[in-house]
Amino acid sequence: MALQRASRPVARCVRQSNLLNKRTLATTTIEPGFTDAAPPPPPSAPPSRTRNPLTASTPAAEKQLAQQRQVPVGSRRRRAALASTTQIPFVQLPYQCFQEARAFLREDRQEKLEAIRAQRDKIARLGDQVVVGEQDGEVERRKQREKENRVRSMGRRLAEMKVLADINDPVVKKKFEDGQSDMSKPIYRHLADAKWRSYKRVLLLQRLTQMHVMPDVLPALDPVVSTELAFPTSANSTTSKLRSVHHGDFVPSALAEHAPTLWIQPYDQGTRLCTIVVVNPDVPNVEKDGFDYRCHYLAVNLPVSPTDTRVRLGEVESQRKGDVILDWLPAYAQKGAPYQRMSIIILEQPSPAPTLTSPFGTAAQSRVLDVNQITEDPRYITRQGFKLRSFVDRYSLKAVGADLFRTKWDEGTAGVMQRAGIVGWDVEFLRKRVEPLPYQRMGGERYR
Amino acid sequence: MSLSYQKAPSTATLACLQSALSSLRISHHAAPAITHITRRNASHQAQGRANGAKDGAGKRLGAKKTGGEYVVPGNILFKQRGTHWFPGDNCFMGRDHTIHAGSPGYVRYYRDPVRHPKRKFIGIVFEKDQSLPQPTHAVRRRQLGMLAYQMPTPPSTEPLPDALTSTVTGSPTKIRDATAVSVRHSSKNPGGLQLSLRPGYQYRQSNYEIGRSGEKKEEAANAQGKTIRAFAKFKPGDRFAAWRKSALRIARNNERKAMGRGGKGGGKKKVA
Structure with a gap:
């Protein structure tokens, strides 16, 4: 035929x-049964x-x-x-050019793997060396610092080499584009990071600056972890459908009644402990004719790693993934008040002492924040007037990521506020009359 | 007198001389005559709208409030063509680039290199001693400008009817019911028709409904124990039915040929 x-x-x-x-x-590596x-x-x-x-x-x-x-x-x-x-x-795939190119890349990769092995040996040898000098002398300390610097920069170079060894592999590229990337491997983290930085991070930064989250909530913020936000459509976040929210979107208050799910994707190795704070900097205050802060959520000691990214804010305690200090308060804005920005800030808890990062990539352990110490401080357990700048300074946290959504009065807000037991659901904000400038009557001859 | 001799001869003199000498010339294809050189005089329309009117009425542009002056919301601070000035803190720009005050306070004219390296801004501060721009990382100064009142009629607090849990409520044709027209049941339209306003301002059935019309007619006929099919439903392998059908077709074609309309093209037959 x-x-x-x-x-x-x-x-x-x-x-x-x-x-x-x-x-x-x-x-x-390939899992059994996977092709x-x-x-x-x-x-x-x-x-x-x-x-x-x-x-x-x-x-x-x-x-x-x-x-x-x-x-x-x-x-x-x-x-x-x-x-x-x-x-x-x-x-x-039976294309001669493709197969020959693969053979060429295979050789190239072997060379790079050799180089990586050599670099590891070099670092190990350098680490074993003992700094010789007079005891407790300035010279010895300087030499020690120099050695640490060298190890650190060699470690950086090693991480770079790991990425370079795989960056040309067509299988890696295919897997990444098919969404099968394994985030425990440096190459996939590198590719994902590059992709995030090419558009989504730019968009996030634009939203954060145009909506003035940066000077209003925190003085400055350089996101290094990407975030995604989704709200459950009913109280049970495990079973209900999730509705994802773009950075800075308006979220109906009925949807923002229950604690959202947040995906935090770091692009560097290791597990670190994070603090998640949701701050609203637009709470109207009539007495001072201005705006206040309100904390809608505060949880500390949340472990986040490149492979374990999902955090259900409502189930942090029940899953024993961290300590909740202030539970989720529904997002609401009273009638007539301007829209309110709900900024979600992800803070990394510092390592206990500034130690030398291991060149082989095991990240330094984050410090565990003492929950009792935080809850004793009335500044951080009262929602109204929560100052994030002060909290960040007090526990020397570092902002690594952010997300944002907005809320305004809608037909569901009154119900949400009543169910949550928030007073003031029947309060309406109206513009204050500003006295016009006195009309300056010119001299009478002008009108003659 | 000596001066007049030094002067170059005028064009008229030269032309005279040329005409006098031309009769003595043997060959006629000599240098071109001076009289044939064309001249363009400087001339320009000097009156009317020749170059566009440049002396229209003034548009009263410019600053309407000086720096430090007290203003209330809505006051015009600066009128301009284009954006010589940009709205800074607590100000906004109108449709024709006019800068208005957004809240009561004192006017400040300033530059903010952090925000933009070249732009000039007009802003409002709330106290006389405050200045602009603010330090880079400082919290912005804002005013609420509102008062809280008890709502005259408190809002209803029943939970929303499934607005969030169900993403799609019914079929999209049902949503457009406000613009729908229904046609009554008839033998032609069994079960009636639901015509809705489609793109292009046409009341018609949706494409899906149109596609199903034959099927629906058949259903309606089946309910009465009839069928609208000319032939029984196609059954693969039923050779007898196929033979009957093809025999019918061949007979029909032969008949048509006998009538003299069998040829291709359907036109008149050529007369030899």
Whole structure:
């Protein structure tokens, strides 16, 4: 049949490439039962004589398929091609140029792995060296500092080399683009970080600056972790649907009644402890004719790592993932008041002492904040007038990420406030009359 | 007198001389005559709207409030064409780039290199001794300008009817019911029609409904024990039915050919 004749060269290529060592270039370990391509369809004539709608191409096979009460999928030509080639794994695509390029990259990667090994040895040797000098002398301290600096910069270089070893691998690129990246590996973290910085981070920064979160909530902020926010549509956040919210969106108050889920994605290695604060800097204060701060949520000691990113703000305590100091207070804005910015700030807790980061990448341990000490301080357990700047200074935290949403009065706000037991749901804000400037009457001769 | 001799001969003199000498000339293809040199005089429309009116009425642009002056919300601070000045703190820009005051206070004219390296801003401060721009990381000075009142009619606090839990309520055609027209049931339109306003201001069925019309008619006919099909439903492998159908078709075609309309193209037959 002409059809089978046409698909023969492709089939031959695949048969030959089966001889090649699979995954010779792959840098990632593979879980059992996982392949690059979808599981191949069963062959066109298995012993049980059941026909596959993807591969049945001859009239007889189609007839049998009809007896199975199945309809063939796609054109006859396509089915014939699939029957003779199955599904070719990506790395075995029968293109000579592609395969030669892979061989070239494989060699290049071997060289880079050698370099990484050499760099590790170098760092280990340097770490073993003992600084010799007069005891407790200025010279010795200086030498020690120099050594630490060298180890640190060599560690940085090592991390760079790890990324460079894999950056050209087509399998890595494919997996990243297919969303199968393993965030425990430096190359995937590097690619994800680059992607985030190319657009989403820029957008976040624009929202934060245009809505003046930066001078109003914190003096400055340089996000290094990306965040995503979603609100559950009912009280039970594990079972209910989530509705995701873009940075700075208006969220209906009925939706913002329950604590949201936050995805915090760091792009560097290791688990660190974080503090999450939700601050509203737009609480109207009529007495001082200005605005106050209000803390809607405060939780400390939340472990966050590149592979474990999801934080359900409502279930931090029950999952024993951290300590909640102020539980979620629904976002609300009273009628007539200007819209209120709910800024979610992610703060990294510092390491206990500024120690030398291990060159092999194990991040320094974060300090665990003492919950009792925080709860004793009335400044940080009262929601009204919560000053984030003061909190950050007091516990020497570092802002690493942020998210933002906005809220304004809508038809659900009164109900939300009543259910949460917040007073003032029947209060309305109206503009204060400002006396106009006195009309300056010119001299009478002007009107004559 | 000596001065007049030094002067170059006038064009008229030269032309005279030229005409006198031309009769003595042997060949006629000599240098061009001076009289043929064209001249353009400087001339320009000096009156009317030749160069666009430049002396129209003044537009009364410029500063309306000076620095330090007390203003109330809505006061015009600066009128301009384009943006010579930008609205700074507690100010806003109107449709024609006019800068207005956004809250009561004192006017400040300033530059803010951190915000923009080249722009000039007009802002409002609330106290006489305050200045602009504020330090880079300082919290912005803002005024509420509002008072809290008890609502005359308190809002209802029943929970919203499923507005959040269900993303799609019913079919999209039902949402457009306000603009829908219904056609009554008839033999042509079994079950009636729901016509809705489609893009392009047409009241018609949706494409999905149109596609289903044949099916619906068949259903309605089936309910009465009839069918609208000319032939029984196609059954693969029913050779007898296929033979009957093709025989019918062939007979019909033969009949048509006999009538003299069988040829392709459907036009008149050529007369030899």
